[in-house]
Amino acid sequence: MRIVLVGPPGAGKGTQAARLSERLDAPHISTGDIFRENMKNETDLGKEAQRYVDAGDLVPDEVTVKMVKDRLAQPDAQGGFLLDGFPRNAAQARELEDVLSELNQRLDAVLVFEVDDEELVKRLTSRGRSDDTEETIRHRQQVYRSETEPLIEHYRDIAVRVDAVGSVEEITDRAMDALADEPDD
Numbered sequence: 001m002r003i004v005l006v007g008p009p010g011a012g013k014g015t016q017a018a019r020l021s022e023r024l025d026a027p028h029i030s031t032g033d034i035f036r037e038n039m040k041n042e043t044d045l046g047k048e049a050q051r052y053v054d055a056g057d058l059v060p061d062e063v064t065v066k067m068v069k070d071r072l073a074q075p076d077a078q079g080g081f082l083l084d085g086f087p088r089n090a091a092q093a094r095e096l097e098d099v100l101s102e103l104n105q106r107l108d109a110v111l112v113f114e115v116d117d118e119e120l121v122k123r124l125t126s127r128g129r130s131d132d133t134e135e136t137i138r139h140r141q142q143v144y145r146s147e148t149e150p151l152i153e154h155y156r157d158i159a160v161r162v163d164a165v166g167s168v169e170e171i172t173d174r175a176m177d178a179l180a181d182e183p184d185d
């Protein structure tokens with residue numbers, strides 16, 4: 001299956017994507033993880049991304065899209081994938097469609113993780129990531145609302161909502177149920 005996960009920062013997408021990746025036997029591709037790994041290793045890509053990630057801004061599409069294209073071209077992604085954190089705006093969604101249609105592929109589902117704002121701030125402030133200061137959290141939420149959330153409407157035919165408040169296990173089960181309910185076309 002080719003799946004995109006959408007949800008505000010702190011919705012638990014990463015945790016769920018890793019679990020769904022095992023259940024569905026498809027690679028978990030997290031753009032945030034790839035950026036963080038490159039920043040840790042001080043690669044050129046990492047150096048380019050650092051100031052945007054630190055500020056809670058989106059890394060420029062040019063950089064991000066190239067990175068995702070390279071990742072999707074890897075052999076392990078040919079049978080399906082879980083994209084966590086991409087696309088994050090309309091331009092990225094178009095690029096993804098282009099890449100997939102060139103390969104005669106398309107997305108099967110967009111999982112939308114829903115959590116209310118108060119719960120999100122509570123979760124994020126206890127996570128301890130370097131871009132989890134209150135100011136950047138607030139900024140990342142704004143970026144999500146203005147850039148990413150409109151994608152849900154764009155994907156309305158394949159979007160399925162998942163209540164992302166509950167235990168990790170419960171949420172995985174809900175996501176699996178939501179995917180099973182999603183018709184094939």
Ligand code: AMP
Pocket residue numbers: 009031032033035052053054056057058059060064084085086087088092140
């Ligand atoms: P995440 O781990 O998904 O919360 O991403 C952490 C940070 O990585 C974001 O705040 C952005 O700075 C950057 N990032 C991740 N995915 C993207 C993307 N699709 N487009 C632009 N920037 C991204």
